[in-house]
Amino acid sequence: MFKSISDQFGSVLVSLLAMQGLCSALAVETKETLNQSNESDHGELAVRTSDQYTIVHKWDGAGATAIIGAAGTLGLVITGAVGNYFSWLGNKPDADKICGKSAIIPVTENGVGYKYYVYSYTTGSNCDSTQRAKTITNALSDAFDELHSDGANAVCLDFDHGGTWHGVIGLATDASGQDPKSACSDHHKGAKRSNPGFPELETRSIAKRNEIGLVKRTAISVSESNKKSGSTKFSDSNKSQAVVIAIADQIYQQSAAKSCDAVTGRLTDFNGKDYNYYYQASGRNCDTTAEIKTIVSALDDAWDGLGSTSALCMTMSHGGTWRGHLGVSAMQADYPAQKLC
Incomplete structure (x- = not known):
């Protein structure tokens, strides 16, 4: 377990984020189409x-x-x-x-x-x-x-x-x-x-x-452990995008600050489901060279397979000494986020 829990939650985004309903319609003039996934x-x-x-x-x-x-x-x-x-x-x-x-x-x-x-x-x-x-x-x-x-x-x-x-x-x-x-x-x-x-x-x-001097970046690897299944399950990825971006923002901020302190938070998805999370980094300086898009993609992809999950630990790595330890729980009373990793 990690050494302590911090009550800080640095991101002002969480209060703003509320993922809503989905639909698609007509195409418009564009500049670039990225690779599909x-x-x-x-x-x-x-x-x-x-x-x-x-x-x-x-x-x-x-x-x-x-x-x-x-x-x-x-x-x-x-x-x-x-x-x-x-x-x-x-x-x-x-x-x-x-x-x-x-x-x-x-x-x-x-x-x-x-x-x-x-x-x-x-x-x-x-x-x-x-x-x-x-x-x-x-x-x-x-x-x-x-x-x-x-x-x-x-x-x-x-x-x-x-x-x-x-x-x-x-x-x-x-x-x-x-x-x-x-x-x-x-x-x-x-x-x-x-x-x-x-x-x-x-x-x-x-x-x-x-052509503009950029190289392909290493993806973040995410391993899952201590998965729990109970009466409350994670929402599908589409309903959890606000949660994904808010947690990614917190991980980015901790890395930028080279902080090894633990942080906690509580987030709500579009379905009204609450998630408690606990994050702490380890490694030299507790920071990563991963860009925010790499962090977001890793979390977003990992969330795709969590439909039968109520709580788990995600451990992230990026080819160096950095490890990001993230506990997320939709059943905090039964499976506390801070005890998952």
């Missing part, structure tokens, strides 16, 4: 549509002292955006087709100050989507890697999932002096910009990852 849906494997993005506005960094970092340094921005997107799925759109908006959110990552703004909209009659945490996280990561290689210091991106749902994010370094909200406001209405600071970009193909 097989995911579980009510116990059956199905090929899902990958997330796609279009660059709406971009600044090239001229005169700025900082450019947008590579995806590996923007984990808090990515989890923050995805958390907001999930919190609005299932909302009733307003008269302008908006599903939800955030405030302008300041964050510092890898010593660089940023501001970001997110909203989602629909081209249909509802705010639902077949969205998965790992697909939108991968799309955000690839977009930020491309923008970093281009030397951009501010951008507005539009994401879709081959249906009516769209997620928009404006991101700017503090040094750019740009306003991420102004870059994206009313984008979905097709508003024309007279300000030359907001140039419309044509859709173009993304550079291949090896």
Whole structure:
């Protein structure tokens, strides 16, 4: 067992996340289609549509002292955006087709100050989507890697999932002096910009990852142990995406802080099912080089096989000394999360 339990829970995302109902509809103009993956849906494997993005506005960094970092340094921005997107799925759109908006959110990552703004909209009659945490996280990561290689210091991106749902994010370094909200406001209405600071970009193909100096990353390996089965079972993956992204965010934060302290939390999925979790890392500095998208994908994939499970321990590794020990329980009174690993 781990040495102690911390009552801290660093992520502000958890209160925002509430995964909602699912549907799909018409395709729209896109920029990139990522590799498809097989995911579980009510116990059956199905090929899902990958997330796609279009660059709406971009600044090239001229005169700025900082450019947008590579995806590996923007984990808090990515989890923050995805958390907001999930919190609005299932909302009733307003008269302008908006599903939800955030405030302008300041964050510092890898010593660089940023501001970001997110909203989602629909081209249909509802705010639902077949969205998965790992697909939108991968799309955000690839977009930020491309923008970093281009030397951009501010951008507005539009994401879709081959249906009516769209997620928009404006991101700017503090040094750019740009306003991420102004870059994206009313984008979905097709508003024309007279300000030359907001140039419309044509859709173009993304550079291949090896052409922009990036290498294929090692996946996180997840082993399961101490699995318990009782009267309350885990919900299927589709209903648990908010839980997945919130736990991944906590793991990322602990790694970034090089913290070996244990953290606990309680999360609720779309079915209203509660999960208690206990996480503690071990290894040299208790940190991992895994990007947030790698953490999210590992948890998302692992959740696919837990339909008959009430509690378990997941042990994660990434080829180095780091081990992430995660106990998750849907029956805390019977199987305490802190005792599973």
